[in-house]
Amino acid sequence: MSKINFLKPDKENLNTFLYLGSFLFVISVIDVFLNSFFSLNITGFLPSSLSFIIPIILGFIGLHFIRIEHSGYKFLDQVNKNINTNNFNAVLSLLIIFIIIKATPPILSWFLVDASFAGDSKDVCSGTGACWTYIKVWFRRFMYGMYPNAEQWRINLSFIALALLGSVGYFATEKFKKYLTLYYVVIYPFIAFLFIFFFISGGPVFFDFSYGIIAAVISIIIGFFIPGRFKFYYFIFVPITLYIALKYFIFYEELIELGKLDGLNWVETGAWGGLSLTFIISFFCLIFCFPIGMAFALGRRSDFPLIRYISIGFIEFWRGVPLITVLFMSAVMFPMFLPEDFFIDKLVRAIIAISLFEAAYVAEVIRGGLQALPRGQYEAAKSLGMGYWKMHIFVILPQALKLVIPGIANTFLALVKDTPLIFVVGLLEIVGMLNLAKTNPEWLGFAMEGYVFAAIIFWIICYAMSKYSYNLEQKYKTER
Amino acid sequence: MDLKLQKIIPQLITVLVVVLVFGFFTYNAQINMENRGIDFGYGFLSQESSFDVQFSLIEYDGSHSYFRAYLVGLLNTILVSVIGIIFATILGVIVGVARLSPNYLINQFAAFYVEFFRNIPLLLQIFFWYFAALRALPLPQDADAMLGVFFLTIKGLYVPAFIWENLNIFLYSIIAAIIAIVVIRIHARKVQETQGKQLPVFWISVGLIFILPLLSFLIGGVSLSFEIPKLKQLATTSFIYEGGLSLPPELIALTLSLALYTATFIAECVRAGIQGVGKGQKEAAASIGLNPNQVLKLVVMPQALRIIIPPTTNQYLNLTKNSSLAAAIAYPDLVLVFAGTALMQTGKAIEIVSITMLTYLSLSISISILMNWYNKKIAIKEK
Numbered sequence: 001m002s003k004i005n006f007l008k009p010d011k012e013n014l015n016t017f018l019y020l021g022s023f024l025f026v027i028s029v030i031d032v033f034l035n036s037f038f039s040l041n042i043t044g045f046l047p048s049s050l051s052f053i054i055p056i057i058l059g060f061i062g063l064h065f066i067r068i069e070h071s072g073y074k075f076l077d078q079v080n081k082n083i084n085t086n087n088f089n090a091v092l093s094l095l096i097i098f099i100i101i102k103a104t105p106p107i108l109s110w111f112l113v114d115a116s117f118a119g120d121s122k123d124v125c126s127g128t129g130a131c132w133t134y135i136k137v138w139f140r141r142f143m144y145g146m147y148p149n150a151e152q153w154r155i156n157l158s159f160i161a162l163a164l165l166g167s168v169g170y171f172a173t174e175k176f177k178k179y180l181t182l183y184y185v186v187i188y189p190f191i192a193f194l195f196i197f198f199f200i201s202g203g204p205v206f207f208d209f210s211y212g213i214i215a216a217v218i219s220i221i222i223g224f225f226i227p228g229r230f231k232f233y234y235f236i237f238v239p240i241t242l243y244i245a246l247k248y249f250i251f252y253e254e255l256i257e258l259g260k261l262d263g264l265n266w267v268e269t270g271a272w273g274g275l276s277l278t279f280i281i282s283f284f285c286l287i288f289c290f291p292i293g294m295a296f297a298l299g300r301r302s303d304f305p306l307i308r309y310i311s312i313g314f315i316e317f318w319r320g321v322p323l324i325t326v327l328f329m330s331a332v333m334f335p336m337f338l339p340e341d342f343f344i345d346k347l348v349r350a351i352i353a354i355s356l357f358e359a360a361y362v363a364e365v366i367r368g369g370l371q372a373l374p375r376g377q378y379e380a381a382k383s384l385g386m387g388y389w390k391m392h393i394f395v396i397l398p399q400a401l402k403l404v405i406p407g408i409a410n411t412f413l414a415l416v417k418d419t420p421l422i423f424v425v426g427l428l429e430i431v432g433m434l435n436l437a438k439t440n441p442e443w444l445g446f447a448m449e450g451y452v453f454a455a456i457i458f459w460i461i462c463y464a465m466s467k468y469s470y471n472l473e474q475k476y477k478t479e480r
Numbered sequence: 481m482d483l484k485l486q487k488i489i490p491q492l493i494t495v496l497v498v499v500l501v502f503g504f505f506t507y508n509a510q511i512n513m514e515n516r517g518i519d520f521g522y523g524f525l526s527q528e529s530s531f532d533v534q535f536s537l538i539e540y541d542g543s544h545s546y547f548r549a550y551l552v553g554l555l556n557t558i559l560v561s562v563i564g565i566i567f568a569t570i571l572g573v574i575v576g577v578a579r580l581s582p583n584y585l586i587n588q589f590a591a592f593y594v595e596f597f598r599n600i601p602l603l604l605q606i607f608f609w610y611f612a613a614l615r616a617l618p619l620p621q622d623a624d625a626m627l628g629v630f631f632l633t634i635k636g637l638y639v640p641a642f643i644w645e646n647l648n649i650f651l652y653s654i655i656a657a658i659i660a661i662v663v664i665r666i667h668a669r670k671v672q673e674t675q676g677k678q679l680p681v682f683w684i685s686v687g688l689i690f691i692l693p694l695l696s697f698l699i700g701g702v703s704l705s706f707e708i709p710k711l712k713q714l715a716t717t718s719f720i721y722e723g724g725l726s727l728p729p730e731l732i733a734l735t736l737s738l739a740l741y742t743a744t745f746i747a748e749c750v751r752a753g754i755q756g757v758g759k760g761q762k763e764a765a766a767s768i769g770l771n772p773n774q775v776l777k778l779v780v781m782p783q784a785l786r787i788i789i790p791p792t793t794n795q796y797l798n799l800t801k802n803s804s805l806a807a808a809i810a811y812p813d814l815v816l817v818f819a820g821t822a823l824m825q826t827g828k829a830i831e832i833v834s835i836t837m838l839t840y841l842s843l844s845i846s847i848s849i850l851m852n853w854y855n856k857k858i859a860i861k862e863k
Binding site: 303336 | 603805815
């Protein structure tokens with residue numbers, strides 16, 4: 001056994017240092033642990049300021065002792081490499097460990113231990129913890145806004161149906177894969193629109209909804225027998241024609257009158273709200289802002305100067321103003337620009353405003369992708385005799401869009417996070433409903449619970465989206 | 481002829497559509513305003529506003545004009561943005577560097593912070609701080625002093641006010657120090673280029689920036705005293721602090737949430753910038769004999785900043801635009817004062833919304849012009 005130098009731990013006295021260091025470190029952690037979980041102060045006999053910093057000092061010395069390179073113990077080397085490279089890092093690691101230990105009991109007790117879950121009135125919430133009863137009682141309002149309770153199955157059914165229809169892409173066989181783009185770009189939004197407009201909104205127009213479905217189903221079935229080169233035109237024109245034919249010629253109104261069912265009750269958009277409204281708005285803005293943004297991205301790179309300047313003006317205008325003023329505009333200024341007897345629903349106005357706003361951001365992202373493509377791609381496509389549209393649809397855009405998946409995902413994330421702003425036009429999605437519930441005289445003082453609840457929901461949605469986009473990015477990464 | 485036509489027709493159609501849409505809107509606006517008896521014009525800006533704003537940097541009350549109300553709102557927006565930008569930058573740089581730390585706990589902590597705060601809508605965060613967190617603060621009479629002079633209460637943060645005498649001399653001394661530093665830097669570069677010697681520029685600069693203002697205190701007759709806020713009873717249960725500066729809770733909630741939210745994005749920019757400098761650069765710099773400090777200062781930072789600054793400016797711009805969310809918690813910024821109260825009173829929707837949008841627009845366009853100029857200046861000049 002060689003001489004021990006406490007300032008320089010070395011391998012010679014490995015065991016001495018290891019035991020001493022781990023002992024000190026464990027003592028310091030136990031001290032903080034007991035202090036925060038059982039409010040026991042084992043160093044209470046010391047002066048208060050000393051007893052406060054003693055865990056840090058002990059832990060620091062302990063970590064200093066076990067900082068031995070190439071000790072031969074795999075675990076020790078891992079620890080040293082990850083949290084204990086030098087004195088500064090050791091202090092930071094200790095602080096983080098202590099903060100976590102300190103913060104756990106109050107958070108746990110607020111969230112779970114002292115929280116109240118049972119009951120359905122404010123009286124059960126007398127403890128110091130969170131009052132989840134509040135969330136439970138208001139749950140329907142937070143999810144569906146002012147939508148009548150008896151009709152909420154319509155929202156549920158629509159969302160389930162749309163989710164199922166949306167997941168078609170996963171089950172499509174090789175043969176149908178080539179139609180997926182068409183499906184997602186044209187047919188699916190159309191069906192979704194029909195669902196939202198006729199099913200959730202309800203009213204006498206309910207029959208139109210069934211026509212839309214019938215038209216879509218019939219045209220898809222016939223679509224399989226149409227030769228490939230006409231398919232594009234077919235799917236653009238035939239479903240609309242079928243729909244019009246069904247509505248005005250085959251089942252014209254007098255015919256319906258004979259056997260008219262009681263249509264679904266009409267629910268005005270002012271009553272929509274809560275999380276479902278967040279989804280509806282995000283969904284539609286997402287669908288609309290993408291093609292608009294793509295058009296302006298192409299416009300900004302167009303050879304025609306006039307089109308280019310108009311696109312630049314559009315993009316820079318929307319990117320330069322905050323969304324809240326855009327919504328202000330849609331609320332107070334836009335109605336002035338329309339003919340007097342012409343009325344646009346405020347939900348639709350909000351969706352238009354947000355879509356145009358986000359489209360400018362999408363346009364800039366896509367332009368980035370277009371610029372990143374090497375010139376050779378354009379030249380190769382042109383040398384094959386492709387025209388502008390053919391070149392962009394088959395060569396340029398597929399590559400450019402692949403490049404900008406992360407950027408587009410970020411824009412969509414920003415869109416979802418921007419939806420609460422619609423409170424400006426008087427629509428109340430989940431955050432707006434929280435603010436409404438907060439002011440209810442029977443439930444005063446539970447603002448915290450509401451915001452935490454909404455934060456968790458938004459966090460899950462946004463985090464899932466960002467992880468999904470990351471996966472997408474990995475999947476479409478092609479070697480270039 | 482065919483080719484020319486092909487070029488002209490799409491442009492003509494686009495322009496026609498744009499003109500038609502705008503014409504349609506203007507036509508309708510004219511008819512609507514005629515019907516409602518509103519006349520278009522910006523004359524209202526000089527009229528008396530007759531509403532009050534609870535927090536203003538310049539003197540303002542109801543007898544001032546609408547234009548002054550606009551200035552009050554604009555200044556409040558700029559105040560929030562500047563404070564937010566300062567805090568977001570400090571926090572963002574720390575978190576961004578922490579994400580690259582070899583210490584597992586630290587980089588996980590930083591990653592957690594980034595993932596947590598950027599996935600929650602900003603408006604929700606503002607509401608959380610304003611309606612939930614800051615409401616849990618003590619009443620003015622129960623508040624404990626922090627460091628003896630700060631009072632954080634439910635009615636806002638009270639800090640001591642600085643009372644300067646001969647403030648201008650103090651400012652001159654700072655300007656003189658800055659000019660001296662610039663001169664010394666230029667001189668030091670010349671010395672290095674001609675003689676290869678390095679002067680201790682950093683320490684000289686630090687010395688100058690401290691010593692010159694200190695001299696102004698000793699010789700120039702500058703003096704500084706503090707006015708500490710004092711508790712004052714308004715009624716039996718109503719207390720307030722008097723003296724000192726008071727920051728309203730709206731301002732605190734807004735800057736706090738803006739800084740915490742934007743810092744996550746700045747952190748990502750910083751991380752990407754530092755990671756973007758190739759390992760070879762550092763190794764090459766070390767191999768020509770630069771010490772670690774010089775490697776950081778002369779090789780890594782200039783290259784990293786080139787990657788960091790453009791997206792970070794974008795984030796500053798976003799922060800400024802996001803500060804308009806102030807309207808949701810009644811902080812009197814441009815949107816609330818002008819596009820809110822003033823619009824309600826005058827009913828001049830088109831004029832006021834257009835002025836508000838133009839203000840933000842000119843702010844962002846001027847910053848992006850500045851940015852493009854800067855980008856061009858620092859871009860690597862390839863042969």
